[in-house]
Every structure is written in C-alpha cells, then in structure tokens.
Amino acid sequence: MTKKIAVIKGDGIGPEITEQAIAVLDRVAEKFGHKFEYSYVLMGGCAIDETGEPLPKETVDICLESDSVLLGAVGGPKWDKGEGSKRPEAGLLGIRKALGLFANLRPARLFAPLKDACPLKDEITKDGLDLIIVRELIGGAYFGERTTVTENGITTANDCMTYSDFEIERIARVAFDLAKKRRGKVTSVDKANVLDTSRLWRKIVHEVAKDYPDTTLGDMLVDNTAMQLVHCPSQFDVIVTENLFGDILSDEASMITGSLGMIPSASLGEGSLGLYEPIHGSAPDIAGKDIANPIATILSAAMMLKYSFDMPREAEAIENAVAQVLEEGYRTADIMSAGCKQVSCSKMGRLITEKI
Ligand code: NAD
DSSP states (O other), X not given: OEEEEEEEEESTTHHHHHHHHHHHHHHHHHHHTXXXXXXXXXXXXXXXXXXXXXXXXXXXXXXXXXXXEEEEEOOOGGGTTSOGGGSHHHHXXXXXXXXXXXXXXXXXXXXXXXXXXXXXXXHHHTTXXXXXXXXXXXXXXXXXXXXXXXXXXXXXXXXXXXXXXXXXHHHHHHHHHHHHTTTSXXXXXXXXXXXXXXXXXHHHHHHHHTTOTTSEEEEEEHHHHHHHHHHOGGGOSEEEEOHHHHHHHHHHHHHXXXXXXXXXXXXXXXXXXXXXXXXXXXXXXXXXXXXXOOHHHHHHHHHHHHHTSOOXXXXXXXXXXXXXXXXXXXXXXXXXXXXXXXXXXXXXXXXXXXXX
C-alpha cells in the first residue's frame, strides 16, 4: 500500500521525536512491503517565524490531501507573549477543526517493565492496566458560547455547554467500534444526575448500543470515574465521554501509567484521515539535547497504522518492539530507574527500529 503522511515536526523536541517515528515507519514499510510518502509542513512557533501564522493555509491543504497527519509538538517560551490567535496553540485547535477531528483517543497502558513508574500500589495494578479514553473533541463547554459581563459592579462569566444528538451519536459509534476490536466493554461517563447535556448523552449512547449487541455498556458518573481510575483501573476497557470530562480524566489516566513520554494519541473524524501525536508538549527545557523520549510519538505512529491505514499487524509489530526494548532494560532519562541502561532519543529510536 502507498500512503501519504503529512508531518508536522513542530517546535522544541518535536523534530527529534518525529525523526525517530519516521525511521520506525520506514522500517515497517520495508518489512511489510508498503510505501509511506512524507510531506513536511509547518505549524506552531516555527510557522509563526516563517509565515507570521501558526497554521498556514498551505499546511491545512496538504494535511487534507494526505491519508494521515503525524505531529510532534508545538509551542515554547519564545512565542508565549503573542495574542491568542497568533500563538502556537492556536495552530492545534485550528488543525483539529479544519480536519473535522471530533474524537480523541488516548490509550493508557502500563508496560510491565515500567510498573515502578506507576504511582499506584502493586495490588491495584496487578491485573494490568490497558484502557482507552474516547473524548469528544469539538463540542461541549470548550466550544460553546462564552461571555463575561459586568453589570452594577458585578462581573459574571459564562461558558455554555451544548451537545446535540448527532454529536453524541458519532462519538458513541467510535467508542463501540473500538470496543469490538478490544475487550468489548464500553463505560459511558457523564453527570446525568445534574446536567441536561449528560441526560441527552446517556439516552443517545444507549440507543447506539442497540446496534452493538456483542458489546456491554455501563454508565458511570464522572466523579465516581475519577475515583475508580485510581481504585480499580483494570475494570475499564473503553471509556467514552464529553470534552471537558475527557480532558481531565485522560490526564489522570496518563499519570497512572508513569511517564508523559510514553503516551500516544489519535484524533479522528468521519473518514480515515486522523491526526496522531504524543500527549506531551514540546519540552523546551530538553530540546536539542537528544535526551527526549520518542516512544509516545513512535506509538502514535502505530496508532496511525491501526486506525487510519487498517494495518493492525504492522501496528502490533511496533508495539511489540517497544515492549521488547523496555524489557531489555533500555530507558531514556525520563523513565530511567536503577539497574537499567540509559540511552539517548536517537538510540532509543534505533533500538526500536532494529526490533521490527
Ligand atoms: P511538556 O509536556 O512539554 O513538558 C512537561 C515536562 O515533561 C518537562 O519537564 C519536559 O521536559 C518533560 N517531557 C515532556 N515530554 C517529554 C519527552 N518526550 N521525553 C522526556 N521528557 C519529556 O509541557 P509544558 O512544559 O507545560 O509545555 C511546553 C510547551 O509545549 C508549551 O509551549 C505548551 O504550550 C506546549 N504544549 C504543546 C502541546 C502539543 O503540541 N500538543 C501539548 C502540551 C503543551
């Protein structure tokens, strides 16, 4: 198969980590007989420097013409002072919107060799930890109407949380389709005891569930979910939830797997085009030192193969290579522990590539 991949290296450690992910993709192409063609495009601080805009139109056009997008990370102190629409982060929101990416998938998986990095007690994680959070990405409070009004000396701010049935239905379908390929269990998270949007959410998710008879559905209130994630995380397979709840719960779930440098993500829309990126930022404090952990970006590339290109065997080859390298005791500085062998960003990338 030939696939076109738009690559946004971005700022800070972005270029170093994407370089390793591309080396891994090239190895997969060689081994499985595919061809990946890369188009390098600008977004974030580097785009502001070159074009004055965080998301040049050319970048959007090339991403839309591609089969998928791989992103390193954007941002850094150099661009922190600009107005909102001229900051690197505006590029991130802009590209999600331009590509119609409404579903964010964030897996939280504990690799056995890294279990010491997990802040939970061994007895809590003894049954493993392998869940995925499906977060609605372009609706709810983050995209609702907002106002700040001062009247009679009192200032009132208002963020409107809105959801329509079709927005809930399409994200629910993403979750159920995913569960079919995993352990067949969906937990829908809401606050239906208080919020109208949550009551609509619950109703629509249950309607969608009728089309997936082999999948089990459970409802859980968001406050309970926050507790259950640290009390008994192995009970979860696929968690589906709205934007604001998903933002918070996915950070909590990431934390219990140990390191930011390990966690990939995928943002998907209606078609197969997706945006794949590590969950961490551009880490300006370690940029250019060849010490960043490239694994989150490499695992993001694996998600791209699985979800955009329907290449599950190839994705598994990457995941297994990462697991083996960790098993053999190789670690970047952020996940280093006693008795292990510390390696650079580029060496970690090479070790993983060699295992495929
Ligand atoms: P960050 O995730 O960049 O860094 C937080 C800490 O984790 C730092 O100490 C960093 O060195 C470390 N870290 C992050 N990724 C690592 C990796 N792969 N290997 C080893 N260590 C790693 O978060 P921050 O410092 O809050 O943000 C830095 C910049 O990144 C800001 O400009 C922020 O706006 C931007 N940001 C971008 C994205 C994105 O592009 N999706 C996401 C979050 C933050």
